Amino acid sequence: MTELINCVAPDDLSQYKNVMVYLEHREGHLVRGSVEMLGMASKLASKVKEKVVGVALGSDLEPVAQDATQYGCDIFLGAESKDLSDFRSVSYSRIISEYILKEKPNILLVSGTREGRDLVSRIAILTKTGVAADCVELDIQENDRLLVAWRPSFGDKTIDQILCKRHRPQTITSRPGSYPLPEKDTEHKCDVKITKVTLPKEETAHRVLMKKEKTKLDLTSKKIIVSGGLGLGGKDGFKLIGELASVLGGEVGASRPVVDLGWIPYEHQVGQTGQTVRPKLYIAAGISGKIQHIVGMKNSEIIVSINTDPSAEIVKYSDYFINSDLYKAIPRIIESVKTIVPEAGKTAQKSA
Amino acid sequence: MIKQVPDAEEIFIDPVKFTLNRASARGIINPADENALELALQIKDKTGMELVVITMGPPQAETALIECMGRGADRGILITDRVFAAADTYATSLTLAAAVKKIGDFNLVVAGESTTDSGTGHVGPGVAQFLDIDQVTYVTSAYVDKENVHCERDLEDAVEVVETPMPVLLTVLMNSNIPRHSTLRKKIDAIRKGIEKWDHDTLNLPPDWVGLKGSPTIVGALRIPQERKREGKLITLDDIPEMVKELYEKGVIGKEEEL
Ligand SMILES: Cc1cc2nc3c(=O)[nH]c(=O)nc-3n(C[C@H](O)[C@H](O)[C@H](O)COP(=O)(O)OP(=O)(O)OC[C@H]3O[C@@H](n4cnc5c(N)ncnc54)[C@H](O)[C@@H]3O)c2cc1C
Ligand SMILES: Nc1ncnc2c1ncn2[C@@H]1O[C@H](COP(=O)(O)O)[C@@H](O)[C@H]1O
Numbered sequence: 001m002t003e004l005i006n007c008v009a010p011d012d013l014s015q016y017k018n019v020m021v022y023l024e025h026r027e028g029h030l031v032r033g034s035v036e037m038l039g040m041a042s043k044l045a046s047k048v049k050e051k052v053v054g055v056a057l058g059s060d061l062e063p064v065a066q067d068a069t070q071y072g073c074d075i076f077l078g079a080e081s082k083d084l085s086d087f088r089s090v091s092y093s094r095i096i097s098e099y100i101l102k103e104k105p106n107i108l109l110v111s112g113t114r115e116g117r118d119l120v121s122r123i124a125i126l127t128k129t130g131v132a133a134d135c136v137e138l139d140i141q142e143n144d145r146l147l148v149a150w151r152p153s154f155g156d157k158t159i160d161q162i163l164c165k166r167h168r169p170q171t172i173t174s175r176p177g178s179y180p181l182p183e184k185d186t187e188h189k190c191d192v193k194i195t196k197v198t199l200p201k202e203e204t205a206h207r208v209l210m211k212k213e214k215t216k217l218d219l220t221s222k223k224i225i226v227s228g229g230l231g232l233g234g235k236d237g238f239k240l241i242g243e244l245a246s247v248l249g250g251e252v253g254a255s256r257p258v259v260d261l262g263w264i265p266y267e268h269q270v271g272q273t274g275q276t277v278r279p280k281l282y283i284a285a286g287i288s289g290k291i292q293h294i295v296g297m298k299n300s301e302i303i304v305s306i307n308t309d310p311s312a313e314i315v316k317y318s319d320y321f322i323n324s325d326l327y328k329a330i331p332r333i334i335e336s337v338k339t340i341v342p343e344a345g346k347t348a349q350k351s352a
Numbered sequence: 353m354i355k356q357v358p359d360a361e362e363i364f365i366d367p368v369k370f371t372l373n374r375a376s377a378r379g380i381i382n383p384a385d386e387n388a389l390e391l392a393l394q395i396k397d398k399t400g401m402e403l404v405v406i407t408m409g410p411p412q413a414e415t416a417l418i419e420c421m422g423r424g425a426d427r428g429i430l431i432t433d434r435v436f437a438a439a440d441t442y443a444t445s446l447t448l449a450a451a452v453k454k455i456g457d458f459n460l461v462v463a464g465e466s467t468t469d470s471g472t473g474h475v476g477p478g479v480a481q482f483l484d485i486d487q488v489t490y491v492t493s494a495y496v497d498k499e500n501v502h503c504e505r506d507l508e509d510a511v512e513v514v515e516t517p518m519p520v521l522l523t524v525l526m527n528s529n530i531p532r533h534s535t536l537r538k539k540i541d542a543i544r545k546g547i548e549k550w551d552h553d554t555l556n557l558p559p560d561w562v563g564l565k566g567s568p569t570i571v572g573a574l575r576i577p578q579e580r581k582r583e584g585k586l587i588t589l590d591d592i593p594e595m596v597k598e599l600y601e602k603g604v605i606g607k608e609e610e611l
Binding site: 002004005006007009026087089090093112113114115117118119120121122124125126128129130131132133134148150152153158159160161162163164165166167173205206207208209210211212213214216224248260273280281298301302303304315316317318319320321322323324328329332333336337339340341342343344 | 470474480511517577592
């Protein structure tokens with residue numbers, strides 16, 4: 001029973017140790033965001049000589065534990081039940097909180113996926129702590145093991161440092177795509193503890209009647225992305241964008257207004273309310289460079305933009321700025337790629 | 353639960369005409385909360401449940417409540433008090449949950465998926481936890497069937513249909529429906545009826561449980577983002593082959609293992 005009560009702080013913070021990660025998974029594999037979090041957890045934990053503790057729930061956790069081990073998990077805690085194969089906020093947050101209250105981690109990292117966001121504030125209230133959401137940078141102070149988290153402020157004008165000094169675990173989320181993926185280490189050892197659990201009857205009244213997979217496009221794993229914005233002038237512009245993407249062996253991205261207008265499905269949207277990407281090459285065609293778009297692509301290795309307006313904001317985020325009509329520039333790029341790059345279009349043909 | 357947020361100079365797409373408008377109002381109802389209200393109104397239309405709209409915010413948030421009542425909500429409650437200022441998720445959820453408890457008997461609490469002013473989608477689930485009720489997040493449509501609510505929810509890689517007994521809290525996905533307009537008559541009725549105002553005393557919440565004091569997280573320091581400097585090298589149409597060559601030689605494009 002949760003009481004309506006303030007966030008009472010524990011007296012003794014020294015008993016809180018280790019970095020816990022909530023491990024979200026699909027079909028036996030961790031989702032990308034959880035892998036990123038394991039990578040981050042290893043960094044933080046090694047700095048203060050602590051362990052990485054992974055927590056996962058589901059109906060078959062053995063493969064999940066293996067995946068987590070390769071990415072640096074030292075202790076794997078799993079709660080298994082056939083009733084946990086469906087996502088249930090109440091049961092999930094309760095069980096994770098029970099692990100937290102028992103293990104007393106100093107830090108809890110949760111990937112900011114829809115599932116992660118659904119759970120994290122319930123967990124924070126059950127364990128009486130605060131959450132710093134959508135962090136882009138994390139560090140731990142060696143002396144007092146305080147987590148120093150940074151998150152962009154509203155409008156991204158500043159980056160704010162968020163501290164949770166008196167409450168534990170220090171809990172944060174980060175959007176998937178915020179950190180690079182860690183290397184796999186097939187030699188890593190992990191203490192795997194999987195427990196069978198039974199859910200109380202009242203919790204199983206929440207029933208998932210149907211689950212339909214969507215063909216989800218994962219832009220975060222793409223090496224090359226070519227995005228189009230309102231400058232395309234119409235839906236047909238995406239044919240040209242698609243053509244360039246395919247000779248480069250890349251994927252198509254988009255700004256939000258063109259998604260809202262129905263020129264292209266949401267799964268292609270890059271930005272604050274879309275996906276956060278970090279490809280080797282990002283080409284932005286007819287995109288002005290508003291901050292909500294920039295936050296989703298500014299960590300790309302090379303950024304090329306095409307815009308008729310020489311004062312467009314996108315210029316200052318670009319390595320190369322093609323100041324021209326995209327309908328003139330893109331065919332020229334396609335042509336050049338075809339003559340210069342021997343591998344041009346190969347993958348596109350293979351997958352077509 | 354709705355929140356008034358600053359207008360982020362957004363381009364709004366008129367969902368009926370598919371045209372662009374640049375909205376200019378200073379305070380707007382948080383976009384996802386408009387969809388939350390619409391879903392709640394649809395449920396009210398079908399079931400005849402009473403619909404109460406609450407917001408925690410400064411006195412000027414009253415206009416947002418009048419607008420909601422103009423669309424069909426029965427009561428508007430403004431939770432306002434200086435001591436509520438600068439609340440983080442914990443303190444905000446605590447305050448809103450206290451208000452819901454005070455309203456008393458309820459079947460559904462409907463919130464938006466997240467707010468546009470640095471919001472994160474944490475407040476809805478936080479309230480659900482304080483109320484000790486189930487939740488369904490990222491809902492796109494819902495209907496009430498006897499003691500259960502049926503929801504369709506949208507996840508990154510799947511769509512789920514969920515059934516769960518009430519009381520339950522729903523968070524509604526932005527753009528999941530087309531919000532109705534308010535009518536002038538209902539708005540006038542709303543102004544006549546008035547907005548109820550509650551402070552920490554009304555809610556029986558000690559001042560140091562709420563607002564900044566009741567918040568476990570603090571903002572330590574600010575810093576201007578250190579953006580990686582990019583050259584912004586100006587390229588003409590005739591320079592394109594040269595640029596492509598550079599990208600190829602640097603291994604950005606074309607290397608077999610990357611394709
Ligand atoms: C809460 C919130 C969340 C948001 N989330 C996102 C998000 O996730 N992703 C996102 O993208 N936006 C998001 N936005 C919207 C964002 O603020 C901008 O409105 C949007 O990014 C602008 O899209 P655009 O660049 O395609 O259009 P515009 O800003 O209209 O820019 C079009 C550009 O095309 C150029 N152009 C026109 N014709 C041509 C041509 N023939 N050749 C070359 N260039 C041409 C113009 O010079 C102009 O610079 C969000 C906004 C809010 C308030
Ligand atoms: N101050 C507030 N008053 C009323 N409802 C709120 C408030 N803050 C957040 N909410 C509700 O919680 C949802 C999620 O907000 P957030 O966690 O800030 O993204 C919003 O869409 C609202 O429905």
